Amino acid sequence: xxxxxxxxxxxxxxxxxxxxxxxxxxxxxxxxxxxxxxxxxxxxxxxxxxxxxxxxxxxxxxxxxxxxxxxxxxxxxxxxxxxxxxxxxxxxxxxxxxxxxxxxxxxxxxxxxxxxxxxxxxxxxxxxxxxxxxxxxxxxxxxxxxxxxxxxxxxxxxxxxxxxxxxxxxxxxxxxxxxxxxxxxxxxxxxxxxxxxxxxxxxxxxxxxxxxxxxxxxxxxxxxxxxxxxxxxxxxxxxxxxxxxxxxxxxxxxxxxxxxxxxxxxxxxxxxxxxxxxxxxxxxxxxxxxxxxxxxxxxxxxxxxxxxxxxxxxxxxxxxxxxxxxxxxxxxxxxxxxxxxxxxxxxxxxxxxxxxxxxxxxxxxxxxxxxxxxxxxxxx
Ligand code: SF4
Ligand code: SF4
Numbered sequence: 001x002x003x004x005x006x007x008x009x010x011x012x013x014x015x016x017x018x019x020x021x022x023x024x025x026x027x028x029x030x031x032x033x034x035x036x037x038x039x040x041x042x043x044x045x046x047x048x049x050x051x052x053x054x055x056x057x058x059x060x061x062x063x064x065x066x067x068x069x070x071x072x073x074x075x076x077x078x079x080x081x082x083x084x085x086x087x088x089x090x091x092x093x094x095x096x097x098x099x100x101x102x103x104x105x106x107x108x109x110x111x112x113x114x115x116x117x118x119x120x121x122x123x124x125x126x127x128x129x130x131x132x133x134x135x136x137x138x139x140x141x142x143x144x145x146x147x148x149x150x151x152x153x154x155x156x157x158x159x160x161x162x163x164x165x166x167x168x169x170x171x172x173x174x175x176x177x178x179x180x181x182x183x184x185x186x187x188x189x190x191x192x193x194x195x196x197x198x199x200x201x202x203x204x205x206x207x208x209x210x211x212x213x214x215x216x217x218x219x220x221x222x223x224x225x226x227x228x229x230x231x232x233x234x235x236x237x238x239x240x241x242x243x244x245x246x247x248x249x250x251x252x253x254x255x256x257x258x259x260x261x262x263x264x265x266x267x268x269x270x271x272x273x274x275x276x277x278x279x280x281x282x283x284x285x286x287x288x289x290x291x292x293x294x295x296x297x298x299x300x301x302x303x304x305x306x307x308x309x310x311x312x313x314x315x316x317x318x319x320x321x322x323x324x325x326x327x328x329x330x331x332x333x334x335x336x337x338x339x340x341x342x343x344x345x346x347x348x349x350x351x352x353x354x355x356x357x358x359x360x361x362x363x364x365x366x367x368x369x370x371x372x373x374x375x376x377x378x379x380x
Contacts, residue, residue, distance in 0.1 A: 001272040002236035002265055003027060008276045009209050009228045012053075017228070018066040021205070024230040025070075027274040034203050034232075035144060037075025042142035043067055043111070044201060046150045046165050047082035048218055049363055050099035056212045056222035059148045061101030063207050063228075067146060068109040080106065081114030081138045085361045086332060088136070088172030090115045114138040119171045127194045128262075129187065136171045139199060147201035147234055151208040151225060151241050153216035153286050155314070155356035155369045156185055158253045160217050161241045162204045162234035163196045170195075176334035176357070183335075183353040189258035196234050204234045206241060213285045219365045225281050235259055236271055243268055246280040288371065314371045316358050320344050322366035329358035329367060 005024040009017065025031055035041055045059040053060050068078045084096050097103045097113050106113045118137040124130055139145070149165035157164060170178055182188040206229040214220035225244060231237040239259075242250045251257040251266060260266035318329075325343030337351040338358060345358070359367040 002231065002233045002239075002270060003272050003274065004229060004231040004236050004240045004278075006240070006273055006275040006278045007228045007230075008226055010224065010226050012060055012062040012209060014062050014066060017063055018069060020228050021066055021070060021230075024205075024228060024275060028232070031070045031074045034146075035071055035074040035076045039076045039143040040141065041071045041076040041078055041144045041146060042114075042138065043071075043078060043080045044139070044145050044147045044165065044168065045080060045082050045102070046148070046160075046168070047084040047096050047100060047102075049085055049361065050096040051218070051363075052099060053101050054222065056150065056152070056210050057218050058100045059150050060207050060209065061105045063205070063209075064102065064148060065105045065109050067148060067205060068105065068111045071146070072110065076144070078109065078111035079114050079138070079142065080111050081116075081136075082168040083136050083171045083175075084168070085175075085357070086172070086328060088117045090117060093117075116141070117171065119174070122198075124194065124198045127198070129182070129190050130194050130198075133169070133195060133198055134171065134174050135169045135199070139169045144203075145199065145201040147204040149204070149206050149237075150211060151206055151244070152212035153214060153220055153245075153284075155215065155217075155287050155359055156354065157189065157192075157255060158247065158287055159238075159241065159245055159255075162201075162206060162231075162237040163192050163255055166196045166199050166201065166234065167192060169199050173331070176332065179334035179353065179355045179357065183355075185254045185354075186258060188355075189254040190262065192255065193235070193258055193262060193264065201234060203230070203232060204237045205230045206237050208241065208244060215287075215359070215365075215369065218360055219362070219368070220285075223281070223284065225284075227276075227278065229278075233265075235264055239265060239268060239271060240273075240278060244278060244281055245284050245286055246282075247286060287369065311372055313354065314369045315349055315352065315354070316347060316356060317368045317370040318345050318347065318358075319366045319368060322364050324364055324366075326363070328361050328363065332357045332361045
């Protein structure tokens, strides 16, 4: 049984969160059972883009500060890091740390902000899909990793939590290569699980106090979920999160479906809960994932697949009136199907792999995911 600790929490008050973390850690005999004095401890946060904490796009700085305080009390050295969406550069990191409130966290807690943008290829002989991973050195140089995801909906993977947060171990634009190598959501989910097994964060603390629903992970709405969740297992934490989001059965979420196929925990009954009772949150708007249409059009002849695609599959839709021409979507598109024409994006949908990186990385909410009516009727 995988252990998950649950705390009801409706506040980003630092003292309240610190006390809740102490409670959450009790079933595991406290932070000192994880952290040894002198260890370099990476707080792997979600820094998708430079948005303020109230936008609910990134891990909340107050939670990060409370975790940093605990680690320091246990004698650890704290480093805060992530590889955000887009290029992995020190200038970009500096801006994002500032906007997300982490510069202040570092000043007040004595934690270091990561500026090491070097990368390293490591072999993963146990992988069925991936025999190696290219990861940031900021990950490999840590003695212990505490994963601090934000719970949000996601246009491609339905939700993003602890396992998906580890995708930030892959530096910058190299993420696009992994999207291209695993173009269906099922393969992508399998790759994410292998990466999580490979990186193996020792502790996972989910910011599900205020998360995001609707057009997540960046264009949705902040939503009060009211929980802090903690587990040594990122997958166990995500199983609990799927229950919280009201996704039934859990394998409706592609990540849990992939976990089941890989023989990993995929049912709530495989979890042992501690602390407060976890209940599904009412009226969470979760994207419908058209896995069946993905499967269909991989097996059909080209002309029929095109019709199926048109009728069933969601697609990125660019609201050009909102577009500033920043070209972030163009740079991020793994399939290279976005062209900038007169400073506006044009997409060739024939080559689009529906990763929705364009929607994820558009700061101006100019990219929406359009779901054809028939697809909505069939898959909702
Ligand atoms: S759609 Fe968004 S990301 Fe793409 S160019 Fe326009 S504003 Fe930038
Ligand atoms: S157009 Fe958008 S959804 Fe399609 S492959 Fe490019 S980034 Fe992914």
